[in-house]
Amino acid sequence: MSVRVRMAPSPTGNLHLGTAYTTLFNYLFARKNKGTFILRIEDTDQTRSKKEFEENILQGLTWLGLTWDEGPYYQMDRLERYKAAAEKLVAEGKAYYCFCTPEELEEERLEKQKKGLPLVYSGKCRNLSGPEVEKLLTQKKLYAVRFKMPEDRGKISFNDLIYGEISVDSKLLGDMVIMRSSGIPLYNFGVVVDDIDMNITHVLRGEDHISNTPKQIVLFEALGAQLPQFAHWPNMLNPDRIGKLSKRTGATSVDEYRKQGFLPEAIINYLSLLGWTFPKDKEILSLAEMEQDFDLQLMRLSPAAFDVVKLEWLNGEYIRKMSDEELTKRLEGFLVDHPDREKIAPLVPLIKERIKKLSDFIPLTDFIFEEPEYDVVLFNKLKIPDHKKALEEVNNKMNTMARPWNKIEFEQTFQGLAATLNISTTDMFQLIRLAVSGQLVTPPLFESLKILGEDKTLSRLSHISEKYPNL
RNA sequence: GGCGCGUUCGUCUAGUGGCCUAGGACGUCGGAUUCUCAUUCCGAAAAUCACGGGUUCAACUCCCGUACGCGCUACCA
Numbered sequence: 001m002s003v004r005v006r007m008a009p010s011p012t013g014n015l016h017l018g019t020a021y022t023t024l025f026n027y028l029f030a031r032k033n034k035g036t037f038i039l040r041i042e043d044t045d046q047t048r049s050k051k052e053f054e055e056n057i058l059q060g061l062t063w064l065g066l067t068w069d070e071g072p073y074y075q076m077d078r079l080e081r082y083k084a085a086a087e088k089l090v091a092e093g094k095a096y097y098c099f100c101t102p103e104e105l106e107e108e109r110l111e112k113q114k115k116g117l118p119l120v121y122s123g124k125c126r127n128l129s130g131p132e133v134e135k136l137l138t139q140k141k142l143y144a145v146r147f148k149m150p151e152d153r154g155k156i157s158f159n160d161l162i163y164g165e166i167s168v169d170s171k172l173l174g175d176m177v178i179m180r181s182s183g184i185p186l187y188n189f190g191v192v193v194d195d196i197d198m199n200i201t202h203v204l205r206g207e208d209h210i211s212n213t214p215k216q217i218v219l220f221e222a223l224g225a226q227l228p229q230f231a232h233w234p235n236m237l238n239p240d241r242i243g244k245l246s247k248r249t250g251a252t253s254v255d256e257y258r259k260q261g262f263l264p265e266a267i268i269n270y271l272s273l274l275g276w277t278f279p280k281d282k283e284i285l286s287l288a289e290m291e292q293d294f295d296l297q298l299m300r301l302s303p304a305a306f307d308v309v310k311l312e313w314l315n316g317e318y319i320r321k322m323s324d325e326e327l328t329k330r331l332e333g334f335l336v337d338h339p340d341r342e343k344i345a346p347l348v349p350l351i352k353e354r355i356k357k358l359s360d361f362i363p364l365t366d367f368i369f370e371e372p373e374y375d376v377v378l379f380n381k382l383k384i385p386d387h388k389k390a391l392e393e394v395n396n397k398m399n400t401m402a403r404p405w406n407k408i409e410f411e412q413t414f415q416g417l418a419a420t421l422n423i424s425t426t427d428m429f430q431l432i433r434l435a436v437s438g439q440l441v442t443p444p445l446f447e448s449l450k451i452l453g454e455d456k457t458l459s460r461l462s463h464i465s466e467k468y469p470n471l
Numbered sequence: 472g473g474c475g476c477g478u479u480c481g482u483c484u485a486g487u488g489g490c491c492u493a494g495g496a497c498g499u500c501g502g503a504u505u506c507u508c509a510u511u512c513c514g515a516a517a518a519u520c521a522c523g524g525g526u527u528c529a530a531c532u533c534c535c536g537u538a539c540g541c542g543c544u545a546c547c548a
Contacts (some may be wrong), residue, residue, distance in 0.1 A: 008548090009548095010547090010548050012547085012548075016491095036535065042548065044547090044548080045547060045548060047547090048547080048548085052489090098546085100546095102545095102546070105545085105546080106545095109545085110478050112472095113472075114472095115472090118472085118473050118474080118544075119472090119473080119544055119545090122543090138517090142546095144546050145546095146546095163475095163476070166476085167475095168474065168475070169474080172474060172544085173544095176545095177545080179546080180546040181494035181546060182546080184546090186545085186546065186547085186548090187547070187548045190548095191548090201519070206542090206545070207475095207476070207477090207541085207542060207543095208541095208542055208548095209542095209548095210472075210475060210476070210542075210543075210544090211475060211476095211542070211543040211544070212543080212548095214475095232476090234476085234477075234541080234542090235541080235542075237540095237541080239482080241482090241540080241541095242540085242541095243540095243541075244541075244542080270483095273483065273484085273496090274483070277485075279486070281495075283483095283486090283495090283496060283497090300484085301476080301477065302476095302477055302478065303476095303477070303540090303541070303542095304482085304483060304484085305482065305483080306482095307482050307483065307497075307498090309482080309497065309498060310482070310496080310497045310498080311497095312497095313497055313498085314497090316510095320510075321544095351509095352510090353508095353509055353510040354509045354510080355509090361505070364508085364509095411506080415506090418506095424506090425506060426505095426506055426507075427506090428506075429507070430506070430507060432506090433506080433507065434507095439507090439508095440507060440508085441507055441508045441509090442507070442508075443507095443508085443509090444506085444507090444508095445506065445507080446506095457543085462544095470472065
């Protein structure tokens with residue numbers, strides 16, 4: 001049978017990096033094995049699920065390039081299926097109606113906790129007789145459907161493709177609820193019915209599901225279905241390695257990283273580095289390369305912390321190796337309300353080596369698009385005894401320089417002026433930079449001035465002393 | 472509390488019993504190139520392989536225990 005895997009996010013928040021992480025490996029496994037990657041939306045949590053989250057997840061996955069072959073399927077469209085499956089189990093004596101109220105269950109749980117016992121259901125409704133059940137039903141008492149854990153099931157074990165042999169005592173699982181009184185299935189039941197119906201061959205997911213696996217296995221068995229293969233991997237940790245990736249230590253949604261100017265290929269590449277080791281000695285990987293060489297055996301058992309600094313480095317690598325045309329296109333897409341889109345393209349070669357994220361374009365170039373503000377403190381950092389006089393000299397030279405300005409002449413002129421004024425060439429060029437941009441850091445000076453325009457350059461220079469007489 | 476899982480430089484990792492006086496990447500620090508910043512290049516510091524016992528001629532690598540961390544323990548997913 002050909003490989004069929006699925007990713008099943010629940011739309012209770014924007015696309016989380018952890019979800020992208022899990023999706024990536026499902027996607028890679030499907031591609032590597034020429035299988036089918038299915039997307040399923042687990043929207044049974046009616047209070048937390050939202051349409052906007054679902055859209056965000058779908059768009060985010062598409063943006064990352066993790067496209068699915070089938071779906072999305074929606075669990076809320078399949079309620080009839082779960083109901084039928086649950087009724088079948090009840091009819092076969094493998095499940096039963098439970099009339100316990102949430103309050104009763106809570107009380108029972110507290111009691112158990114106090115005594116240090118495993119928190120499993122007492123089985124109170126398990127042996128209700130037919131007539132008793134009938135009576136409660138006619139009274140319109142609300143009921144959930146509970147799975148009847150087979151008494152003699154013993155140890156439930158499975159061979160995890162990554163962790164290896166894992167086994168749990170079925171006694172510790174108790175009789176779990178599979179259908180809420182509202183008629184909506186619980187997670188573990190919905191998943192199993194879906195995985196059976198969708199012919200899922202490999203269930204690949206985060207480590208937090210290891211303890212769900214035995215519960216799902218008994219449900220597969222009760223429903224008479226063949227078991228899929230299971231594989232789990234560790235969840236990403238917070239940068240401080242305390243707890244799994246959460247908002248506590250920074251942004252966790254893919255969308256936030258997109259808005260910060262991270263590239264989808266860099267995010268994908270970075271996530272891949274945290275989960276497995278590419279067999280060749282290489283860190284910068286395309287999705288295509290990963291598809292070629294992906295192997296579950298190479299996934300690691302110990303959790304990795306998310307480190308945005310390395311992500312930034314990778315993002316910078318991708319930006320630098322991109323063609324100018326491509327980077328221009330990306331920037332145009334990113335800077336949606338830029339005031340002068342025509343000037344993005346000529347700036348690209350100047351900023352390409354200087355930005356790590358698309359958003360870095362803005363602080364580096366905004367002086368070109370708006371009048372700078374000046375800070376005397378910055379002028380004082382230069383080792384120039386008399387700024388005013390030096391600026392006047394600069395102004396004179398620029399006004400008399402042949403147009404259009406040429407790089408060699410420009411540089412020679414001001415190297416010469418620096419010598420006459422007895423200041424370093426560095427300070428000379430820094431003075432011009434500061435006078436034109438208000439900043440000590442900009443892209444290369446001459447090229448920037450050309451893009452700013454000769455007239456604008458001159459007007460900034462000549463107005464600076466009027467506007468800032470205390471320089 | 473119970474059950475499951477993990478533990479190599481700050482971070483991501485290589486390592487499958489001798490090749491390890493533990494290799495690489497990010498970051499940090501120093502240097503070279505440079506009108507700033509960055510890029511690029513060179514170099515350095517940084518892990519008694521969580522700890523304690525075994526097994527073995529030999530252990531980061533195998534076994535046991537301890538500690539610490541993480542996950543699950545719901546009519547959440």
